Amino acid sequence: MKTQHHITSQRPSGMPIGKYRAFADNPAVNPGLSDRTWPDRRITRAPRWLSTDLRDGNQALVEPMNAERKRRMFDLLVRMGYKEIEIGFPAASQTDFDFVRSLAEEGAVPDDVTVSVLTQARPELIHRTIDSLVGMRQANVHLYNATAPVFRDVVFHNDREATQELAVAGTREVVAYAEKVLGEDTVFGYQYSPEIFVDTELEYALQVCEAVMDVWQPEDGREIILNLPATVERATPNLYADQIEWMSRNLSRREHVALSLHPHNDRGSGVAAAELGLLAGADRIEGCLFGQGERTGNVDLVTLGLNLFSQGIDPMIDFSDIDEVRRTVEQCTQMDVHPRHPYGGDLVYTSFSGSHQDAIKKGFTARAERVAAAGGEESAVVWDLPYLPIDPKDVGRTYEAVVRVNSQSGKGGVAYLLSSTRHLDLPRRLQIELSGIVQKHTDAYGGEIDAEKLWSIFADEYLPHTAAMGLEPWGRFALEGTTLTSGGEGGEAVLTVTVVDDGERKVLASTGNGPIDAFVSALQETGVEVAVLDYAEHALSGGEDATAASYVECAVDGQVLWGVGIDPSTMTASFKAIVSAVNRAVR
Numbered sequence: 001m002k003t004q005h006h007i008t009s010q011r012p013s014g015m016p017i018g019k020y021r022a023f024a025d026n027p028a029v030n031p032g033l034s035d036r037t038w039p040d041r042r043i044t045r046a047p048r049w050l051s052t053d054l055r056d057g058n059q060a061l062v063e064p065m066n067a068e069r070k071r072r073m074f075d076l077l078v079r080m081g082y083k084e085i086e087i088g089f090p091a092a093s094q095t096d097f098d099f100v101r102s103l104a105e106e107g108a109v110p111d112d113v114t115v116s117v118l119t120q121a122r123p124e125l126i127h128r129t130i131d132s133l134v135g136m137r138q139a140n141v142h143l144y145n146a147t148a149p150v151f152r153d154v155v156f157h158n159d160r161e162a163t164q165e166l167a168v169a170g171t172r173e174v175v176a177y178a179e180k181v182l183g184e185d186t187v188f189g190y191q192y193s194p195e196i197f198v199d200t201e202l203e204y205a206l207q208v209c210e211a212v213m214d215v216w217q218p219e220d221g222r223e224i225i226l227n228l229p230a231t232v233e234r235a236t237p238n239l240y241a242d243q244i245e246w247m248s249r250n251l252s253r254r255e256h257v258a259l260s261l262h263p264h265n266d267r268g269s270g271v272a273a274a275e276l277g278l279l280a281g282a283d284r285i286e287g288c289l290f291g292q293g294e295r296t297g298n299v300d301l302v303t304l305g306l307n308l309f310s311q312g313i314d315p316m317i318d319f320s321d322i323d324e325v326r327r328t329v330e331q332c333t334q335m336d337v338h339p340r341h342p343y344g345g346d347l348v349y350t351s352f353s354g355s356h357q358d359a360i361k362k363g364f365t366a367r368a369e370r371v372a373a374a375g376g377e378e379s380a381v382v383w384d385l386p387y388l389p390i391d392p393k394d395v396g397r398t399y400e401a402v403v404r405v406n407s408q409s410g411k412g413g414v415a416y417l418l419s420s421t422r423h424l425d426l427p428r429r430l431q432i433e434l435s436g437i438v439q440k441h442t443d444a445y446g447g448e449i450d451a452e453k454l455w456s457i458f459a460d461e462y463l464p465h466t467a468a469m470g471l472e473p474w475g476r477f478a479l480e481g482t483t484l485t486s487g488g489e490g491g492e493a494v495l496t497v498t499v500v501d502d503g504e505r506k507v508l509a510s511t512g513n514g515p516i517d518a519f520v521s522a523l524q525e526t527g528v529e530v531a532v533l534d535y536a537e538h539a540l541s542g543g544e545d546a547t548a549a550s551y552v553e554c555a556v557d558g559q560v561l562w563g564v565g566i567d568p569s570t571m572t573a574s575f576k577a578i579v580s581a582v583n584r585a586v587r
């Protein structure tokens with residue numbers, strides 16, 4: 001046999017790559033830091049979060065949220081613990097304006113929450129925006145204008161000076177109008193975003209931000225939020241981190257600046273960009289739950305928060321009922337969260353494949369032992385489970401969905417499902433036998449075997465006389481009753497067994513070293529040769545009428561196979577298990 005070392009069949013795609021340029025090659029946007037510090041840093045605490053679900057998220061919806069859906073989203077964000085919430089673009093529509101007014105008039109914004117509203121740098125829009133805030137306790141106006149060359153040239157037909165002047169004049173207008181309109185009761189703050197920051201020449205972006213700061217005059221107790229958006233994500237996240245570190249180093253009055261990130265996800269690396277940007281010195285992140293937002297979305301606040309959680313860092317946001325969060329977001333946005341979405345998707349804690357299920361099952365067993373050794377103190381034992389980066393229970397998921405069985409599954413998954421839903425702890429060789437039986441079903445019918453279906457397959461195979469799932473009883477033998485008396489010669493067990501053998505009631509009497517030995521001898525009277533090879537049992541529930549499960553591996557006329565019995569009496573459960581094995585052998 002030859003071994004293959006290289007795949008050599010790749011060929012040029014023929015796609016028009018000549019149209020594109022490497023972003024990193026532009027020295028105006030790539031600071032080319034050789035002394036960057038972010039790669040050696042660690043994130044040790046949560047940043048300030050701003051949810052822009054009601055603005056950037058909302059403006060990206062086919063059908064923007066109505067007042068009722070906006071309110072439901074707002075209340076969710078407050079419940080989860082977001083302290084900065086962008087509640088809309090009040091100048092965009094009457095719905096947005098009225099929503100802001102309703103929050104102000106109903107006093108619906110908790111004292112520790114600051115709302116924010118977005119506006120273009122156009123006086124009439126600024127006025128309308130600030131008018132919406134009257135009576136609000138704490139509010140930020142967020143003003144933006146695009147600063148990147150293609151926007152200056154193509155969209156605004158403005159040179160650098162005029163673009164900077166738009167930002168400066170807009171800021172002046174905000175300050176002047178807010179002073180005129182908002183009363184003493186409103187704590188008023190300001191945020192500026194050079195939109196399309198990532199494509200803007202860095203020196204120029206810095207210059208515009210400085211000019212805006214000169215108007216706002218940040219100082220102690222008067223911060224400015226400077227938000228540096230990856231309006232369209234354009235490069236690998238390390239480049240965004242370099243840009244952020246460069247800005248953070250070069251901004252004057254840095255101690256009065258809340259340096260904010262606003263990543264989008266066009267290249268699918270919004271989360272990575274946000275995390276590297278934090279390492280690079282940012283203080284604050286703007287995003288949306290489950291990454292709603294323009295095109296491929298804003299950065300996902302759920303993933304960012306739970307990424308922190310998985311590292312033992314408090315996200316300062318409550319994700320303990322992730323399904324409720326997801327349901328509310330789906331209702332409000334009328335968009336589905338993908339089943340594979342990190343942390344919140346339907347399938348993200350689920351394993352179908354055999355080796356994963358096996359490892360998870362072993363992981364749960366090992367963890368239970370460690371927790372027991374720690375005196376039952378769950379949080380004293382570090383989470384370290386195969387394939388599960390966080391404990392699904394911590395976000396309100398049950399363990400039932402962790403393992404789902406289909407044609408890719410093995411014994412571990414099948415055993416896990418029976419154990420978690422029916423509390424049956426099958427011996428290893430029985431797991432292997434059952435897995436083969438389940439595999440035949442999945443091969444024949446495809447699809448998933450859920451817990452109910454698995455139980456019906458199991459009951460039909462091993463418990464044919466249990467009135468489970470309305471299954472037809474089958475099998476040569478049915479056990480009607482047994483009477484055990486001890487005290488035979490030499491302390492032998494003396495047993496009377498009543499069975500129905502192919503429709504005929506038989507009363508069999510026998511003796512043996514113990515009840516099982518006597519039962520096997522009784523069956524021999526019917527012409528069946530049985531030897532018990534292995535035996536296991538456990539209780540199924542606590543209390544006086546605890547039900548027992550018995551598993552018996554038998555050689556029946558030379559054929560080795562398992563039987564299962566369930567009965568309130570351990571002894572009867574083991575007799576039933578032997579009958580189960582015999583019936584299976586002669587089926």
Ligand SMILES: CC(=O)SCCNC(=O)CCNC(=O)[C@H](O)C(C)(C)COP(=O)(O)OP(=O)(O)OC[C@H]1O[C@@H](n2cnc3c(N)ncnc32)[C@H](O)[C@@H]1OP(=O)(O)O
Binds near residue numbers: 125145155
């Ligand atoms: C990256 C982002 O997400 S930015 C936020 C974007 N969100 C939204 O736009 C949602 C809400 N927007 C709207 O409802 C509308 O755009 C409105 C009500 C604000 C304005 O509507 P209109 O007056 O009809 O203008 P329109 O949306 O077409 O805006 C384009 C004009 O605004 C100018 N403009 C765009 N952005 C800005 C800005 N930040 N500051 C000043 N002027 C701007 C454009 O240059 C253009 O001017 P022109 O007509 O002289 O060529």
Ligand SMILES: CC(C)C(=O)C(=O)O
Binds near residue numbers: 144193196
């Ligand atoms: C207004 C700004 C912050 C924005 O939404 C963007 O650049 O994506």
